[in-house]
Amino acid sequence: MTTKPHLNWGIIGSGQISSWFVSDLQLDRQEAKATHKVVAIGASSHTKGSKFIEAQKLPKTTFVGSYDDVYNHPDVDIIYIGLPHVFHKESALKAIAAGKHVLVEKPATVNAKDFKVIVDAARAKGVFLMEAMWLRFRPLILELKELLLKRKQLGVIHRIIADFSWDMNIDQLPDDSRLKSNKLGAGALLDIGIYPLTFSRVLLDDKIGKDHTPFKVTGVQTIHNDVDYMTTVVLLYEDQKQAVITSSIYTDSQFEYLRVECEKGTVFIGGDMASLPTQYRIEFKDKSKPEVKKSFPAHGQYGWGLYYEADAVAIDIAAGRTENVLCPLDESILVLETMDEVRKQGGLVYPQDKE
Numbered sequence: 412m413t414t415k416p417h418l419n420w421g422i423i424g425s426g427q428i429s430s431w432f433v434s435d436l437q438l439d440r441q442e443a444k445a446t447h448k449v450v451a452i453g454a455s456s457h458t459k460g461s462k463f464i465e466a467q468k469l470p471k472t473t474f475v476g477s478y479d480d481v482y483n484h485p486d487v488d489i490i491y492i493g494l495p496h497v498f499h500k501e502s503a504l505k506a507i508a509a510g511k512h513v514l515v516e517k518p519a520t521v522n523a524k525d526f527k528v529i530v531d532a533a534r535a536k537g538v539f540l541m542e543a544m545w546l547r548f549r550p551l552i553l554e555l556k557e558l559l560l561k562r563k564q565l566g567v568i569h570r571i572i573a574d575f576s577w578d579m580n581i582d583q584l585p586d587d588s589r590l591k592s593n594k595l596g597a598g599a600l601l602d603i604g605i606y607p608l609t610f611s612r613v614l615l616d617d618k619i620g621k622d623h624t625p626f627k628v629t630g631v632q633t634i635h636n637d638v639d640y641m642t643t644v645v646l647l648y649e650d651q652k653q654a655v656i657t658s659s660i661y662t663d664s665q666f667e668y669l670r671v672e673c674e675k676g677t678v679f680i681g682g683d684m685a686s687l688p689t690q691y692r693i694e695f696k697d698k699s700k701p702e703v704k705k706s707f708p709a710h711g712q713y714g715w716g717l718y719y720e721a722d723a724v725a726i727d728i729a730a731g732r733t734e735n736v737l738c739p740l741d742e743s744i745l746v747l748e749t750m751d752e753v754r755k756q757g758g759l760v761y762p763q764d765k766e
């Protein structure tokens with residue numbers, strides 16, 4: 412019997428996404444491709460870290476310390492960074508300096524320039540690095556990629572229309588919320604617009620990263636209180652395909668938030684959150700063909716599905732790879748550069764852009 416790849420995780424930050432990630436790592440999954448252990452929690456205070464351990468039902472012996480303690484913990488193989496965007500750079504650089512592999516939440520950084528610094532540091536140190544864009548690893552997306560791009564079952568793809576909008580009640584949030592403050596990298600595009608942008612990258616272009624099909628970017632932004640409440644992006648590919656990408660923090664998405672329009676039919680993708688697609692259906696232009704519908708369970712016993720990216724990372728590291736083929740570093744840079752261009756046209760500036 413071959414043993415599965417294994418990773419010992421150090422978690423930085425005890426907030427919302429760290430709690431999802433840690434609960435997924437602990438799920439008992441028969442089909443798991445790797446095994447995971449959370450060995451250390453880094454939190455801004457010992458009390459917060461201990462509460463996190465209790466809430467996540469981690470063993471009481473799990474190490475709790477400062478972020479620095481966790482970067483330098485001898486049992487930790489890989490650091491997961493679950494901090495607001497603006498803290499990703501410093502955290503990733505410290506983890507890399509300590510010789511750890513890194514999985515950093517999306518967006519990898521506020522702009523492309525900052526992520527390039529991290530990529531250079533990881534390459535110099537020879538450690539694994541990836542942006543935690545979990546969408547790229549979901550079975551629903553992999554199945555549609557195979558169906559649309561590899562088998563070309565619906566013929567030529569013409570256009571993608573994709574949205575992630577969520578009424579965050581922004582005016583009721585405290586000014587120092589990561590969802591509201593420009594200083595914390597808030598705004599629709601970076602927080603949620605990155606998902607429909609990723610959908611379009613994954614489903615419209617069969618090339619990735621440095622090899623991508625060239626596209627022109629047009630963006631408009633509605634800015635209030637120094638953050639984008641609403642952003643719309645149009646990508647025009649060299650071969651005339653288009654992606655229309657919308658995001659907003661003061662309206663809500665429809666259940667079917669993504670449409671892939673093709674020569675022979677249209678794919679509609681839906682779910683409660685555009686970061687977590689749970690079903691697709693295909694309407695064929697030939698009406699004699701019955702609609703195809705497929706569901707991919709999530710939540711509860713199925714967890715969030717963050718384990719797909721975690722397993723992929725474990726397999727890469729066991730194989731000695733320092734980046735992942737579905738989420739390579741140049742592709743994260745491309746997405747960040749695209750968002751930089753949209754913000755340049757839309758007028759949204761973050762403090763990191765001026766550094």
Ligand SMILES: NC(=O)C1=CN([C@@H]2O[C@H](COP(=O)(O)OP(=O)(O)OC[C@H]3O[C@@H](n4cnc5c(N)ncnc54)[C@H](OP(=O)(O)O)[C@@H]3O)[C@@H](O)[C@H]2O)C=CC1
Binds near residue numbers: 426454686
């Ligand atoms: N993949 C996904 O589906 C999701 C990804 N994300 C990404 O994860 C990251 C974190 O998001 P989320 O978990 O919602 O964030 P939280 O607001 O829950 O904050 C996470 C942690 O960051 C630290 N932190 C928060 N605010 C500050 C501050 N002002 N100054 C210093 N430290 C702070 C705290 O760490 P401590 O506990 O140590 O005090 C906090 O627990 C973001 O980059 C976001 O884009 C978020 C949600 C979903």
Ligand SMILES: O=C1OC[C@@H](O)[C@H](O)[C@H]1O
Binds near residue numbers: 602603684
């Ligand atoms: O990545 C995300 O997806 C879900 C939202 O709740 C969150 O704000 C965002 O960071």
